[in-house]
Amino acid sequence: MLRGMWDDRFEMSEAEALEVFRHTGVLRLAVATPKGPLLRTVDGVVHDGALCFHGGDQGEKLAMLGREVMVTTDHTVAHLPSWFFDERRACPATTYYRSVHLRGRAERVDEPAAKAAVLQALMERFQPEGGHQRIEAHDPLYASVVDKLLVVRVRPLSIQGKAKLGQHKGARTIAKALHGLWQRGAPGDLAALRIIREAHPQRPTPPWMRGPAGTLLEVAPDERELPGALALVEGEYWNVGVEASRIARAHLASSAWMVARDELGQVVATARAMGDDAQAAWIHDVAVHPRYRGRGLGQALVGRLLDHPRVRGVRRVLLQTRDAQGFYATLGFMAHPPRHDTLALERVPTELGRPR
Numbered sequence: 001m002l003r004g005m006w007d008d009r010f011e012m013s014e015a016e017a018l019e020v021f022r023h024t025g026v027l028r029l030a031v032a033t034p035k036g037p038l039l040r041t042v043d044g045v046v047h048d049g050a051l052c053f054h055g056g057d058q059g060e061k062l063a064m065l066g067r068e069v070m071v072t073t074d075h076t077v078a079h080l081p082s083w084f085f086d087e088r089r090a091c092p093a094t095t096y097y098r099s100v101h102l103r104g105r106a107e108r109v110d111e112p113a114a115k116a117a118v119l120q121a122l123m124e125r126f127q128p129e130g131g132h133q134r135i136e137a138h139d140p141l142y143a144s145v146v147d148k149l150l151v152v153r154v155r156p157l158s159i160q161g162k163a164k165l166g167q168h169k170g171a172r173t174i175a176k177a178l179h180g181l182w183q184r185g186a187p188g189d190l191a192a193l194r195i196i197r198e199a200h201p202q203r204p205t206p207p208w209m210r211g212p213a214g215t216l217l218e219v220a221p222d223e224r225e226l227p228g229a230l231a232l233v234e235g236e237y238w239n240v241g242v243e244a245s246r247i248a249r250a251h252l253a254s255s256a257w258m259v260a261r262d263e264l265g266q267v268v269a270t271a272r273a274m275g276d277d278a279q280a281a282w283i284h285d286v287a288v289h290p291r292y293r294g295r296g297l298g299q300a301l302v303g304r305l306l307d308h309p310r311v312r313g314v315r316r317v318l319l320q321t322r323d324a325q326g327f328y329a330t331l332g333f334m335a336h337p338p339r340h341d342t343l344a345l346e347r348v349p350t351e352l353g354r355p356r
């Protein structure tokens with residue numbers, strides 16, 4: 001490593017770097033062999049503090065055993081086009097990413113129980129839904145496969161990670177990157193927006209993400225916000241009798257979901273929408289914590305949801321409400337009779353989830 005080229009502001013801790021290995025799909029391994037350099041791509045798993053992968057007992061991966069290898073993986077957070085930052089110059093075009101490198105010695109795992117544990121960890125990583133018998137070394141179903149397969153472990157001698165997320169840029173540039181991602185709204189852009197914001201905790205929240213009463217409008221909530229959002233909507237009249245897991249899945253699968261968080265990070269409002277990006281979007285599960293009602297938060301959150309990239313381009317936004325017509329009227333919603341003399345129909349599968 002040429003130390004002079006390394007910018008400390010981008011450096012990740014070892015624990016953060018190992019997390020990237022845990023979450024990215026494939027690993028690339030490079031090794032110098034007597035026959036020349038070898039570079040291979042494998043599905044790997046972090047197990048017991050080491051990177052592990054498997055292969056055939058005859059394959060070229062054998063050439064790695066006993067040698068020092070470099071393992072790398074990366075995660076492209078977002079390609080940021082020049083026009084996010086400058087109307088004319090191409091120069092500001094950039095990519096924000098995380099990339100990690102691990103140096104270690106490739107060792108063959110021989111002990112059957114240890115091999116089985118690595119193979120089971122690989123299954124848990126790539127087939128988390130299960131659907132197979134647990135891999136145990138002495139199970140007749142697996143014993144001979146465990147015996148034959150090559151299992152390799154690379155214990156880290158050093159780990160290095162680089163997270164290039166604009167740490168060297170000023171507040172105005174980061175504000176432009178965040179706003180550009182919100183405006184462009186391509187797949188992955190809102191998740192990228194959140195990653196970049198979290199890398200800049202000291203930077204001010206962009207005005208368009210600020211809600212009333214000191215709240216933050218989180219445009220890319222994830223599993224971390226689910227319990228808070230569920231607590232707000234679970235008891236509401238439209239969810240009576242619906243299991244929490246179903247409401248949770250609906251939030252994660254919605255094309256647009258936003259929450260508001262208070263200064264302590266607690267979820268104090270939530271709203272979601274689903275749509276087809278062109279014709280219509282349907283708003284569901286809108287709720288504000290009782291302590292925050294009447295302070296303009298519902299209006300701010302639903303207003304921002306209407307500008308969400310998955311919602312803003314549709315012809316019609318629809319919703320149903322029992323008694324909040326006045327609230328939605330402040331956002332331009334009106335009751336409308338069925339169009340073209342049509343009737344709204346509904347089908348409830350006889351067994352939930354399994355239409356006949």
Ligand SMILES: CC(C)(COP(=O)(O)OP(=O)(O)OC[C@H]1O[C@@H](n2cnc3c(N)ncnc32)[C@H](O)[C@@H]1OP(=O)(O)O)[C@@H](O)C(=O)NCCC(=O)NCCS
Nearest residue numbers: 286287288293294295296297298299321323324326327330
């Ligand atoms: C409805 C709800 C989301 C409104 O959130 P909120 O943060 O209190 O609303 P805001 O403070 O942004 O109010 C915006 C405007 O709507 C009005 N408004 C708020 N709730 C209203 C309601 N239930 N009926 C009629 N008008 C209402 C407010 O008076 C305010 O008008 P103003 O600006 O002229 O004063 C909130 O009361 C709530 O969570 N209710 C329980 C869940 C629910 O009914 N959700 C909607 C299901 S479709």
